[in-house]
Amino acid sequence: MCGLVINTTNGKIDKIIGDKKDPLSHGYICPKALAYKDLHEDSDRLKFPIKKVKGNWEKISWEEAFDFVSDRLVDIQEKYGNNAVGVYQGNPSVHNYGTLLYAPAFLNSLGTRNRFSASTVDQIPHQFAAYQMFGHQLLVPIPDIDRTHYMIIIGGNPVVSNGSLMSAPDVKNRLKAIQERGGRFIVVDPRKTETAMIADNHYFIKPGTDVYFLIGLIQEVINNGWMKQGHLETVIKNLDRFLNTIPHIGLDVISNITGISGLAIQQIAKDFCKVESAVCYGRMGTCTQRFGGTVHWLINILNIITGNMDSPGGAMFTTPAFDTLANPRTKGHYNRGQSRVRKIPEFAGEYPAVTMADEMLVEGAGQIRAMVTSAGNPVLSVPGGKKLDQAFAGLEFMVSIDYYINETTRYADLILPPALNLHGGHFDIIFNVLSVRNTVKYSKAVFPKESGTKYDWEIFIELTERIAQKKGKKYPKLNHFLSRRFGPEWLLDFGIRLGKYGSLKSFSKWNGLSLNKIKKQVHGVDLGPLKPCLPQRLFTSDKKIDLSPSIIVDDLTRVKSYLGQSEQNGDLTLIGRRQLRSNNSWMHNCHSLMRGQNRFLLLINPLDAESRSIREGSRVRVKSPKFQFVLDAKLTDEMMPGVISIPHGWGHESEETFQKIAGENGGGNLNALGDDKAFDPVSGNADLHIRNVQVTPLQ
């Protein structure tokens, strides 16, 4: 989302700098932006389709590739049924407007319910809570970081990530600005992160216990009579039901299970309620755990009952120029079916990624026999990496849309490489929904498409049409014409014109926004700070916020049942670590990101190290019931005792990956240590905490 100025000569990138005039990023950029030069020049990046023939990759033409893929997919569906083809869409799919606008038709043409994505190893709990409370999975509250006076950050490390579900370029200065205007922010995290380092306070919390911390805060608010709902008083429903069901847990019990003292909880609750505006924000750490869905419900509740929802300085909602929420298909639905093997309910048209391997491996009617992966690398990014290796290897057919051979796409029979987005336009459909300010920008292609490559949307169109045709379905002529002739931009333009600021919105807006008008403002258009918009923007049929959705309230029984259990003394819990010069499992082939010291290190508290005879720099073996590997240890007080950390996305151990630099910087697959049985049954999100881990020094 950061505005970039890219200087080029003769097809080469000379310099990449931040665009000072960008209304959101104001000149800020992160190392990933600079690495565009490496991506552009990378000779390992695929530029034509390849097919595996007797174990070797061979170049083939696009026409041949499209025919072959559509033949195989339709054959398999005819033989075993539509659900025999599964689809996994990875994270960059949501950064790619072509994919966002054209993949849905492709998925329709397949008609499979076996859909998976990186969302269920990431943010599904946010979407689940939003769907249950506000009626739309994408009506996710965004912290108004630029105006708040007090912020609780639970399980997020925005200084490294730049803010997630809170897109906030240069977040470090935005956080410092809270302090400069006399406010404060605190971090609750099992690691003293880069964000915690600059916070007013940091509290270690035992992984997976945030639900009790939040119950503690909410109890304090209620018991002290600090509840106030402001303009939402008439908009909420089932408050009494909530007050009757929220468990009463003593602060001493909460303190024992979370590791945060009762006094601290009392103080935080008081601080939160005694300022002009405050916001509680949870992110990856509060999602990728056993209580993700319930935690995100409680975070919303805390903001609502303290008058900090839909109000400046609290949690607010965006009103983007291209409003994807206006499309009824994006609303979401729940439990329209259950997964075949583990009977997990569908949410938003997909099943949890943690059950993808089961669906491929467990034999029987409805088993997945072929996979399509697009912009993803589940072998490294989803728990149970070794099981996924086995599952992908055993498929009858697999096709991947990706410009790299990675740890997942290496199992494909064919890889269809899209053009780099630098070689096409860029527009943030999703991230403008999740940003801390309403802005809009179209970034035009820096280079023309490289010869022989195709955009993601072109790949989707070709496959969609062929599959529809082979299944005897007519592809609508008008769609066909518009989609091919104008690409995704006609849909983009249409959406912008119909949107809040658009030229078709009303007669008085005749000079409103269109894609062309946005294109003319190369630095982007500022649409202003987030504005209160409830109840109008709610998607619930009664225009009320439900404070007690049954499906979540019922989970409180499970929450209470864990109170009696305590982790074994001396056990270690392994958590992941996101890195500034890395992007999940990829961009590890970029020289500019990989140079410097080894960053694939185990972080361990000196107390835990001492009891295991581990010293600074010791080579150690990390072992879980599922897998093991060896790496160097770093002793640091930044880890909570009992918790260790290894970055995710590594494990480029195979020579087969064909990414030279990534291969040289192998590391180990954190998610192979993890168990695909660990997940949050409410939202379906993966629980990425790896328990019962042993760490031993090598002799």
Ligand SMILES: Nc1nc2c(c(=O)[nH]1)N[C@H]1C(S)=C(S)[C@@H](COP(=O)(O)OP(=O)(O)OC[C@H]3O[C@@H](n4cnc5c(=O)[nH]c(N)nc54)[C@H](O)[C@@H]3O)O[C@H]1N2
């Ligand atoms: N243990 C642990 N596991 C995690 C996480 C964690 O914190 N800890 N984080 C989770 C999170 S938040 C996420 S989002 C997932 C990510 O998991 P995935 O989405 O499965 O994997 P990525 O590493 O993002 O892989 C992206 C792939 O997309 C390709 N790609 C990039 N741009 C494009 C494009 O425009 N088009 C196409 N077709 N391909 C493209 C890249 O070459 C790369 O191969 O990992 C999750 N896994």
Ligand SMILES: Nc1nc2c(c(=O)[nH]1)N[C@H]1C(S)=C(S)[C@@H](COP(=O)(O)OP(=O)(O)OC[C@H]3O[C@@H](n4cnc5c(=O)[nH]c(N)nc54)[C@H](O)[C@@H]3O)O[C@H]1N2
């Ligand atoms: N440079 C860079 N930027 C990125 C990415 C990247 O890979 N590199 N990835 C992008 C993506 S796809 C995403 S989703 C975002 C994620 O953005 P963030 O959520 O801000 O980033 P994380 O580092 O995953 O933060 C999760 C934090 O939760 C903590 N944690 C783990 N378990 C628990 C727990 O049980 N309770 C609590 N309270 N905390 C816990 C971890 O220690 C960690 O500090 O970042 C995006 N930005």
Ligand SMILES: [Mo]
């Ligand atoms: Mo993510």
